[in-house]
Amino acid sequence: MFSVSVSNVDESQRTGEPPADYVLRLAEAKARAAVASARPEHIIIGADTAVVDGSRILGKPKDVMEATAMLKLLRGHAHQVYTALAILRMHDGRLLTELCVTNVPMRNYSDEEIDAYVLSGDPLDKAGAYAIQNSRFHPVQAMKGCYASVMGLPLCHLLRVLRKMDVQPDADIPAACQSLLQYPCPVSSAILRGEQIG
DSSP states (O other): OOOOOOOOOOOOOOTTOOHHHHHHHHHHHHHHHTGGGOOTTOEEEEEEEEEEETTEEEOOOSSHHHHHHHHHHHTTSEEEEEEEEEEEETTTOOEEEEEEEEEEEBOOOOHHHHHHHHHTTGGGGSGGGOOTTOTTTOOBSOOOSOHHHHHTOOHHHHHHHHHHTTOOOSSOHHHHHHHHHTOOOSSHHHHHTTOOOO
């Protein structure tokens, strides 16, 4: 059984902070923010995702104009999505972190497609102004990495950390993830072997 808790963590990027450090810091801050409402038997999972184009982190757009500009910026080339996990075991305070970096090649969608997608409202609460799983806009050309990470929760990375904490879920997490997302993941086995994919 699990519950979801929204934390009020300041997500401002520090001056000169690299994307990896940024998402790892926020994931840990989110995990620690949930401590006050947790019990000793709980394991807290904090996560943070950033869309990165070059060295620039693209957060959630402030308005329609910024969403449009972000989608035009990302169009037709690859960017990276950084997702960090921070897993905190309450009974002993042990904290482990994990980072997943996924290369995301965007298709060359048209201005008209951007306008229709922005008018739907979907991009306004998404980092980088898009949801990879949006079936109508379908922004991504092809994926060769962790699809779940781009959605915000890389399940094989999570499973890898949980195993380090002696937690073994009953379900076949990689199979469930691939079935749910209808995505034959080419990297899940490598991730579970401990390889760094990026």
